[in-house]
Amino acid sequence: MSEIKGNEYPLSKIFSSDFDFVIPPYQRPYAWTDKESGELFDDLYSFWQNSSKDEQYFLGSIVLSKKENLPRSEVIDGQQRLVTLTILFSVLASEFQPGDQVKNDIAFYINEPGEGLIAKSHPRLSIGDTDNKFFRKYIQNMNLDGLLQLNPVNQETEAQSHIIRNAALLRRKVRDNLTSADQIRDFAVFLVTRCFIVAVSTSTRKTAFRVFSVLNSRGMDLLPTDILKSELIGAISGTKEQRSYTQIWEDTENDIGRSNFIDFFSAMKDDIHQGQSQKEHYRRVQERNTAVYH
Numbered sequence: 525m526s527e528i529k530g531n532e533y534p535l536s537k538i539f540s541s542d543f544d545f546v547i548p549p550y551q552r553p554y555a556w557t558d559k560e561s562g563e564l565f566d567d568l569y570s571f572w573q574n575s576s577k578d579e580q581y582f583l584g585s586i587v588l589s590k591k592e593n594l595p596r597s598e599v600i601d602g603q604q605r606l607v608t609l610t611i612l613f614s615v616l617a618s619e620f621q622p623g624d625q626v627k628n629d630i631a632f633y634i635n636e637p638g639e640g641l642i643a644k645s646h647p648r649l650s651i652g653d654t655d656n657k658f659f660r661k662y663i664q665n666m667n668l669d670g671l672l673q674l675n676p677v678n679q680e681t682e683a684q685s686h687i688i689r690n691a692a693l694l695r696r697k698v699r700d701n702l703t704s705a706d707q708i709r710d711f712a713v714f715l716v717t718r719c720f721i722v723a724v725s726t727s728t729r730k731t732a733f734r735v736f737s738v739l740n741s742r743g744m745d746l747l748p749t750d751i752l753k754s755e756l757i758g759a760i761s762g763t764k765e766q767r768s769y770t771q772i773w774e775d776t777e778n779d780i781g782r783s784n785f786i787d788f789f790s791a792m793k794d795d796i797h798q799g800q801s802q803k804e805h806y807r808r809v810q811e812r813n814t815a816v817y818h
Contacts, residue, residue: 536716539633544595550757553683589732
């Protein structure tokens with residue numbers, strides 16, 4: 525049996541060399557809107573302003589498929605917070621000029637520095653194949669000015685549109701509320717030292733997915749189509765096949781829009797339930813007729 529472990533970590537530990545986060549291909553794309561991102565920032569900022577220095581802010585839990593003593597961490601649940609926090613770090617770092625020590629200190633939680641003179645830095649989070657290059661180019665390279673010149677309506681995926689809108693909102697909130705370099709630095713220190721996440725990890729994907737299913741059947745904010753996608757595509761053996769079916773799923777979702785996609789599955793569910801009800805009705809009629817004539 526695969527052992528399940530749960531530990532509480534500050535963000536300084538979550539975004540460190542202990543974890544190399546990978547979003548598996550069958551996971552839903554990044555879906556947080558500026559509503560969720562704005563609420564997260566407002567909660568963090570309010571807590572920072574009104575709490576004592578020894579109080580901790582709890583950011584919830586994430587579920588990982590992770591072998592002990594190895595950094596690679598397949599994110600079964602928690603993508604939305606990890607991506608949004610990375611965007612927030614990028615926004616904070618982008619408020620400083622290249623070469624500024626504070627910028628470098630914040631950037632440490634976005635990319636693990638390479639060792640030696642020629643080694644490249646390594647992003648601490650890799651998201652789905654379709655959006656990873658976009659995320660790397662603008663968020664993890666801290667190119668916020670370039671990102672915010674893009675029109676969110678014209679992007680390849682809804683996830684990329686969310687990234688643009690959330691980055692724009694978080695930049696506005698940072699500039700409205702953190703009015704000096706010292707405040708930005710102090711807020712960043714608060715994030716990495718006083719904000720905590722519980723990481724629930726297990727060495728097998730099957731067990732991690734079971735934990736994920738239990739958590740999300742008890743009120744976590746996932747749509748039925750997201751859970752269905754994880755169940756169906758996560759059950760496929762072979763990364764190549766998973767990526768292929770994930771691409772088909774996401775292309776369809778992007779073509780018709782996420783809300784229409786959800787409506788489509790809801791209609792299918794209603795049709796199935798109606799068909800089952802009709803079959804049950806006919807079965808009962810047949811049983812009654814059999815009883816009458818025999």
